[in-house]
Amino acid sequence: MWGANFQPPSELKHKHFEKVDSINDIINEFEEYVSEDSSWEGIHDSFKPIMDLKEGNKYLITEDEYNEYKNVESIVKTKVCFLKTDEEWCFFATRGDGNKSPKWYFIKPNNEKEVFTEFSEICEQLRLHVSNKSSIAKWNDKYLRKYISILQDKEIELLPAKKRRALKVAEIILEAKLKDKSLDYRYKSKVKELLKLFRPKVRDVDFEAYAKLWIEILQPYLDDKRNRNNSSRYVYNFNNLTSKVEINRIKIPYEKLEYIINELPVHENIDYKIASCIVGIPI
Incomplete structure (x- = not known):
């Protein structure tokens, strides 16, 4: 984790x-x-809420149950459990790999805060909604698809702040380039292709990798702005590259646009990244 x-x-x-x-x-x-x-x-302390799920006086699973599964080496594509509950909710755990750590999400579609991402919050929600008195419900594809759709729609929103900001600013810059009368049709066609990548359901984009590409493109321009204003105490970030003046300074060659489209890593759809989930079915 x-x-x-x-x-x-x-x-x-x-x-x-x-x-x-x-x-x-x-x-x-x-x-x-x-x-x-x-x-x-x-x-x-930051991982204590997770450890407390199997330790202490308010554990959700016993130590024996934890040890039973800890060293299992067999591969299961996705583990799904449906529980009878009083309200709609869903817990997701996604897979990690050599470059990304596993992540947890807790979704409450009717709550003011729809998606929880902090371990402490998620563990608190699990305690509120799961107990040894919970009853198993039948498979319900309608609710499972609903929660997967919510998670997919929020893929960009759930990125770390810097990467999320980089994608937001990149989209603003590309929209501005699309309106630039000095750019030809061929260039704008590539811009349109890139803009489509900001729609999670259009293509299974690895948004972390997409954000990283844009950080590499935008960082020199941000450094330049900071150097031009090195006497200022103001803290500049990517958001400060969205003015008309700054956008005009940003020159992205056609070959770079083409490179992004051709080389951008594409991952499996988010529902294939899910390692396990618990789906609350209101009864």
Whole structure:
């Protein structure tokens, strides 16, 4: 569960090791630092709600049940469970890979906050809606498809803030390029193709990879803006590239547009990325 969900303590980033004669010296000093420094306590705390699902007085599964499944090596495409409940809700756990960590989502379509992404919130929702008194319901494709559709519609919205911002700004820039009378039909055709990629249901786009491509394109222009305003205390981000003046400064060659379209990684549809889910069926 760590991967991209893990952020090292800021104190560690400024830690300078004194014993650097050998790798073993560095390791020993690092272990001493970890054992003595309280900044690592927050890491344990952030995952404590997950551990509490199998420990403590309010566990949802027993230690024996956890150990029974922990070392299972057989592959199951997706595990789905339907429960009889008082309201609509759904829990999703997606698969991780070498580049991405697994993620959890809890959906309550009739709630003010429709999708929960923080572990603490999700664990709290699981405790509210799942217990040893919960009853199994029959398979219900209607509700399963409904929740998958909600998750798919929110793929961009659920990205980390910087990547989400990069895609939003990229879309604004492309829309502006589409209206630029100085650009020819061939260029604008590629722009239209790229704009279609912002629609989750049009093509199974790897939005994290798409956002990363746009960050690489936009970052030099953001750096340039910061350099032009280095005396200002204002903190600039990608949103500051959406004015008409800044958009005119951004030159994206036709070959770059073509490269993005041809090389952009495409992943399996989101319902194939789901490792397991629990679907609440209101009775």
